[in-house]
Amino acid sequence: MTPKELVLALFTAAFVEHDPEAAGQLVTPDYIQHNPQVPTGAEGLLGLIPLVEQSGMTVTTHRVITEGDLVVLHNTYENADAFGASSLAAFDVFRVKDGKVAEHWDNLQPIPDTTVSGRGMTDGATEITDLDQSQANKELVLGFVRDVLAGAAPENVANYMDPEVYMQHNPMIDDGLDGLMAAVEAFAAQGQAITKFEPQFAVAEGNFVFVATDAIMGGQPWAFFDLWRVEDGKIVEHWDVVSPIPEEMAHENGKF
Structure with a gap:
């Protein structure tokens, strides 16, 4: 799989299908975690999956940007109260190494009801060109x-x-x-x-x-x-x- 395919497969297994076994096959044992609230290592990620399922949280991916071994997902999380707010905008960044996902960074921010510009936090152009x-x-x-x-x-x-x-x-x-x-x-x-x-x-x-x-x-x-x-x-x-x-x-x- 390409880095993009690998990351999307992991993301689907963990946050859509809630399948720790499938997710575990896609990450390195020493998976490096930068989310401040989640323990590092594969076990930290896999332990999060049941909590995501129980919370009823859903995710929509709006953009996927890939360069080399890094893959950026631009996401919206709904029903995410367990993680800070009912709706969260997020960037999730993954690093791939030797056919496995090896590292993760993210930022999360509550989505307000209104914005100054009238635009949402995740709408707008999505097509990758040039x-x-x-x-x-x-x-x-x-x-x-x-x-x-x-x-x-x-x-x-x-x-x-x-x-x-x-x-x-x-x-x-x-x-x-x-x-x-x-x-x-x-x-x-x-x-x-x-x-x-x-x-x-x-x-x-x-x-x-x-x-x-x-x-x-x-x-x-x-x-x-x-x-x-x-x-x-x-x-x-x-x-x-x-x-x-x-x-x-x-x-x-x-x-x-």
């Missing part, structure tokens, strides 16, 4: 993260996006560059200024680029999982799932 532009698009997005979001050279923003064309799925931010900058200023005024924004890894497939970032916001550690869509050499659409990083975790692997 496969020959994967590397160029990754470099474009990482430049945007470095210069604009991390503040190295915000004056270069027009190199990365048309200020008027930026479809926003973050529930608290409006469309366009003006919406993004207004939100940054509002967060800072509320004591939530971002003082660190360091990408840890990125996954690009065609017109979609995912970046996982270690951040400090309001003096506290946060994880930002962002997905951008690129069209004709410019960033045009953005989704994210943002979550605080707890001090205590069920393992010693850290969030990243």
